[in-house]
Amino acid sequence: MTGKHAEQPQRLHHLLTLAGLPQALLVALLERAAELRVAPGEPLRRHDLLSGKTVVNLFFEPSTRTRASFELAARRLGAEVLTLDMAFSSTVKGESPLDTFYTLQAMNTDLFVVRHREPGVLQTLAQHALPQVHVVSAGEGSVSHPTQGLLDVFTIRRHKQKFDGLAVAIVGDVRHSRVARSAVQALRTLGTRDIRYAGPAELLPEDLDGERFTNPDKAIAGADVVMMLRIQKERMQAGLIPDEHEYFRRYGLDAARLKLAKRDAIVMHPGPMNRGVEIAPEVADGPQSVIREQVTNGVAVRMAVLATLLQK
Ligand code: CP
Numbered sequence: 001m002t003g004k005h006a007e008q009p010q011r012l013h014h015l016l017t018l019a020g021l022p023q024a025l026l027v028a029l030l031e032r033a034a035e036l037r038v039a040p041g042e043p044l045r046r047h048d049l050l051s052g053k054t055v056v057n058l059f060f061e062p063s064t065r066t067r068a069s070f071e072l073a074a075r076r077l078g079a080e081v082l083t084l085d086m087a088f089s090s091t092v093k094g095e096s097p098l099d100t101f102y103t104l105q106a107m108n109t110d111l112f113v114v115r116h117r118e119p120g121v122l123q124t125l126a127q128h129a130l131p132q133v134h135v136v137s138a139g140e141g142s143v144s145h146p147t148q149g150l151l152d153v154f155t156i157r158r159h160k161q162k163f164d165g166l167a168v169a170i171v172g173d174v175r176h177s178r179v180a181r182s183a184v185q186a187l188r189t190l191g192t193r194d195i196r197y198a199g200p201a202e203l204l205p206e207d208l209d210g211e212r213f214t215n216p217d218k219a220i221a222g223a224d225v226v227m228m229l230r231i232q233k234e235r236m237q238a239g240l241i242p243d244e245h246e247y248f249r250r251y252g253l254d255a256a257r258l259k260l261a262k263r264d265a266i267v268m269h270p271g272p273m274n275r276g277v278e279i280a281p282e283v284a285d286g287p288q289s290v291i292r293e294q295v296t297n298g299v300a301v302r303m304a305v306l307a308t309l310l311q312k
Pocket of ligand 1: 063
């Protein structure tokens with residue numbers, strides 16, 4: 001949330017990162033999400049908490065889960081929602097993200113959900129926001145994905161009821177993962193100390209604290225949570241990884257490898273998944289997988305973020 005944590009520790013205005021977010025604020029968001037969560041099959045509750053507010057989705061990078069869940073979250077809280085179709089926007093004529101933002105801000109809008117591949121663009125938009133306008137990150141390059149981090153810890157809390165004493169293994173392309181960075185920031189704030197990273201040496205992070213393994217079996221052994229990540233080909237140079245079959249053999253999560261974790265370990269993946277590359281279908285769809293539950297929880301967490309920012 002940029003430097004505003006320090007200035008206003010108990011009041012969120014923008015949500016750009018989980019780094020430095022006070023524990024009390026993080027827990028309050030998780031608790032609000034728990035109140036708002038509706039399981040698949042349960043009747044939806046419609047709210048008018050955000051009646052009269054307009055939420056704009058600006059996704060300069062592709063998305064399925066984040067974009068759809070922010071849109072549903074805003075609608076279920078009673079807000080008006082505008083999701084700009086970037087392929088048919090003036091972005092393709094060369095309009096900058098800031099001019100796009102100024103244009104839509106001039107239409108009396110209240111909150112922008114933004115995804116952009118370039119680090120720093122979201123901070124620039126937040127700096128140029130009118131005082132009453134909020135900016136929420138939906139993913140910033142490899143830097144951060146705060147609402148994904150929130151939904152990940154929300155999901156872990158539902159299954160483990162605690163954070164201290166947990167062993168969390170994050171396996172795959174950790175180096176390029178904004179998901180991993182935000183999840184680790186939230187886990188550290190909530191008290192998780194044992195965080196392990198595994199993957200090819202070239203894809204291990206340099207900027208995250210925790211144990212690093214090139215042998216995933218060592219990271220997964222005894223873990224309570226196994227978080228698998230996809231290879232982000234769009235963010236890496238060609239030739240950094242072996243072919244997909246070889247990658248799966250060396251780093252992929254199959255049933256045999258999962259047996260190394262605790263018997264009640266949960267398997268997470270932020271999506272989109274590459275079945276047969278980082279995760280076997282029988283694990284992705286198996287009894288320890290909470291991958292689809294993460295998606296359900298994402299709507300609740302995004303409702304909590306929107307309601308917290310927009311409600312006076
Ligand atoms: N987890 C995630 O950010 O997925 P999308 O790219 O589909 O939004």
